[in-house]
Amino acid sequence: MSIQRFTAAHELGHYILQHEPSLDDDSMLRRMPVNAQPASDMQEVEADAFATAFMFPTWLLGWHMTRQRWTVSDLRRPSTVYQLALRLGASYEATCWTLVRNTLIDRKQARELLLTKPRQLKANLLGQYEPANYRGDVWLLTARDADTRLDGSRNDHFVLRLEEHSGGGYLWDMDQLSASGFAIVREELESGDDGIGGPVIRRVTAQPTSSYRGKMALEERRLWDPDEEPLRSLEVDFDLTGPEEEGLSRAERRDLLEAA
Template sequence: MALDYESAVRTGAMTAGRLHRRLGTQAIIERHGGSVDVFGTIHSLGLPLLLRPLKGLLGAYLSSPAPGVLVTTERPMSIQRFTAAHELGHFAMEHEPSLDDESILRRMPMSPEPGSKFEETEADAFAIAFMMPKWLIAQHCARQSWTTADLCRPNIVYQLSLRIGASYEATCRTLVRYNLISTTIMRDLLQTKPRSLKVDLLYDYKPADYRGDVWLLTEKDEGVRLDGSRNDLFVLKLTEHSGGGYLWDLEKLIASGFAVVRDEREALDAEAIGGPVVRRVTAAPEAAQRGRMSLNERRPWQSTSANSSLTIDYDLTGPEQEGLSRAERRHLLEAA
């Protein structure tokens, strides 16, 4: 175990980096996008995991008689993932047993915790480096053409947080840790609450509640994998060349299990006649489901020829429920 805070942070981050290299995580996400599969990693390492409605705890790591992990079912998916990554860190560094409560969320990666519980510091640093590595942020920024200046905008940081599978606050603080934004900008970002960002994205559509996230998807998300929750909503902002007869066909989207709750068009250039427009479609999943969202931009009379397409694999069955993790259930289904 490390003997001071700085070496504890370094040990945790280096252990996470070694595990990513061992698993080839970066290459996998480069091909398909998405976030680090924390629960899938736990399953692939053969580390027993139990999901339970824990009282007063977010998770726990047990080392005897054999290593094992507990994670609560009573928190949002982003917190479940961070907790699981924290417990995975305890396992990877062969720590003593640990019962982890809300304090793992309050501890800031840039501020030493009181006392000398450096095993917790190591596990915190591991969780951040494993779940939110700098290369993952860089990959998503490159795909979306986001610059460092864009990371000062709350709406961009919110969309980044969804894609890396972290909370908005954790993403803001991690951007500071990687020197991508300043502490002052982080404080400004945290003045904006995710609920207001969701309201802005949905315009005049009002869901029953705002517990779910709101994803803004464009053609840049073609081919990615999304890991979300059953209450999430999707705003598809797509360029439509209606002047040339091309329209986005929503039939496949509806057949995929989504209800179109809002659909509008606006001109890209109000002065132009017959130019492309922006098609803005808000879609809601009709059930907690896994599958593929697919739609094409084509001329209605040329059903076999598409000008553009958007295909996204998704899993909207989160948060993790009691019993086996989704990753373990998927593995069992594939093996059956």
């Protein structure tokens, strides 16, 4: 789906820049923001440059880095770049080369990052849980993702890593996660850094079941006192209806149904 987005942005660039019509072969469907060798057709170079600036503007990279508190040195870690790629709606490889284009890493570091494959990163996040396949992505969500929007696919998994003040009786209400349309497939506690009685880290792996568009919402509260205000809450909008299936797009099917 991420390659489809870049290809669509590339074609939009042709339109916006008023290029002459051209016929692309199948290799154009595997284009990347940075190629090993420059294209001989200047129209293709310009369209690629447009697509890169359109999909990966500098301000958007900075916004995600600031929100997640990632530093430039963090971008040398494959796990960080993979999570950035998900939030940009781009492939892991395209994101690596985009970081090169923005001088956040160099080419040598990009090649080192590409030695780690996305499947390995997904497996590392899922731990002992093994999905039916690894075609979907694996999102690592924390409190820093509150009030954002996630665009993914129905095959995706979500690993929530949330600080929990269980020593004070506060627990994250996982029934609310189920009510949001997610099934919990793995759950564990990680020890916190504050010793006995301090906060712990609740790590929950979930996958969408009945709802692929909506809001993931859950609260940290004393579950025996429903009238008490929650200590903290997490709300994330999501659209997991991509990628498009074969045939008519969702928008076209919706228009046909409305016209019927």
